[in-house]
Amino acid sequence: MSHSPFPISIPRQRRGSAILLLLLSVLLLLAACTQPGEVAVASSGDAPIRVVTTIGMITDVARNVGGEHVEVTGLMGAGVDPHLYKATESDVNRLLNAQIIFYNGLFLESRMEDVFAQIAESKPAIAVGEAVPVAERLASPQYAEHFDPHIWMDVKNWQMVAEKIRDELIAFDPAHEADYRSNTAAYLAQLQELEAWVQEQVKTVPEQQRLLVTAHDAFHYFAKGYDFSVYAPQGISTESEAGVEDIRRTIDIVVEQNIPAIFVESSVPPDVVEAIVEGARARGHEIRIGGSLFSDAMGEDGTPEGTYIGMIRHNVGTITSALRGE
Ligand SMILES: [Zn+2]
Known part of the structure; x- marks a missing residue:
């Protein structure tokens, strides 16, 4: 944790x-x-x-x-x-x-x-x-x-x-x-x-690649329930902002652990995650934004992601395919 x-x-x-x-x-x-x-x-x-x-x-x-x-x-x-x-x-x-x-x-x-x-x-x-x-x-x-x-x-x-x-x-x-x-x-x-x-999908990601990096700390229950590690520079509430030191520490982690993708969230501005991607690339580590996750809000009404079930399916599909390196 x-x-x-x-x-x-x-x-x-x-x-x-x-x-x-x-x-x-x-x-x-x-x-x-x-x-x-x-x-x-x-x-x-x-x-x-x-x-x-x-x-x-x-x-x-x-x-x-x-x-x-x-x-x-x-x-x-x-x-x-x-x-x-x-x-x-x-x-x-x-x-x-x-x-x-x-x-x-x-x-x-x-x-x-x-x-x-x-x-x-x-x-x-x-x-x-x-x-x-x-x-x-x-x-x-x-x-x-x-x-x-x-x-x-x-x-x-x-x-x-x-x-x-x-x-x-x-x-x-x-x-x-x-x-x-x-x-x-x-x-x-x-x-x-x-x-x-969900249980079936997470098994498709090799254990050493099950590290989920997002902007804010919304995924600890996901990690506990589905055997992932999580890291978020911004903390558990969006009321605090990630500082330069938090971003640098996150860059160290993604480079050291060779993480292929990190994620933005639909309800949080993407700048922190973009800064991490840029910083990691500057150190020669190829990383990309693996997609946008729904953390504290669902998608628009009338779309599949506008339901709880669709939101979870979207998140899990996005996380597992990006962390498999696809
Ligand atoms: Zn939150």
């Missing part, structure tokens, strides 16, 4: 979100005043449950599990970096209007934690990442007392998340329990198939 060279403290950006939080408090109060007697437990009638989610991976699971009984609004689309994302005014309105909120937690959406904490007082706001048992979570290499939030990189974790979302929807809307169970069983079967495919 790599360790970030930047043991920095967490910028909480409290001041920036203070006004939004105040707005939220007022709106919550108004909502409470104008809807006396309405309880959070739904759903009479067959109007779909209004679900709001953060990252696309969670949006996708919630749609698969909830099926026709939910209307899911995802706040973060393709290319959006959840580490840096702040709730906009229209997000706050969506959150207020939601009946259930699913977010990753484990400090992924670090700038929305206060908003979720406040919302959780009036409706279910669930950190689905907590479905992964503590013993199986990885420590953040960067922030003491935090876990690495990038749990979706191991399909086995995402199966637990699907079950968590199923259980929360059943608790909220017991009338449709049978549907939630059958939707989830069907989706889990697809995830099981995906897991088997």
Whole structure:
């Protein structure tokens, strides 16, 4: 496991979100005043449950599990970096209007934690990442007392998340329990198939070549689940930037270990990875950018990579073919 060279403290950006939080408090109060007697437990009638989610991976699971009984609004689309994302005014309105909120937690959406904490007082706001048992979570290499939030990189974790979302929807809307169970069983079967495919693909890369170098540290669960090593000059959150020394150290590693390819990420600017490629080439090591991986955001809606399963297939296909030297 790599360790970030930047043991920095967490910028909480409290001041920036203070006004939004105040707005939220007022709106919550108004909502409470104008809807006396309405309880959070739904759903009479067959109007779909209004679900709001953060990252696309969670949006996708919630749609698969909830099926026709939910209307899911995802706040973060393709290319959006959840580490840096702040709730906009229209997000706050969506959150207020939601009946259930699913977010990753484990400090992924670090700038929305206060908003979720406040919302959780009036409706279910669930950190689905907590479905992964503590013993199986990885420590953040960067922030003491935090876990690495990038749990979706191991399909086995995402199966637990699907079950968590199923259980929360059943608790909220017991009338449709049978549907939630059958939707989830069907989706889990697809995830099981995906897991088997990933296991098969990673075996095609010789063991000594299983080193994944990316800009930021999103792939530790992938490494743990599929027997890779990872190295990232930028650390686990994109809030810290890679410095000259981090880049030089990464160049040493790719040259010494004769790594044929490193990877950019769809939600992180490519300049750090480009600098590593340039530096390694200047030392006579032939290396290329092996492709773009989806780390903290999925692809565009309507493309295969705009689904969790398609995103994982893309990443694994890209990583394994580039590291085999193809
Ligand atoms: Zn990340």
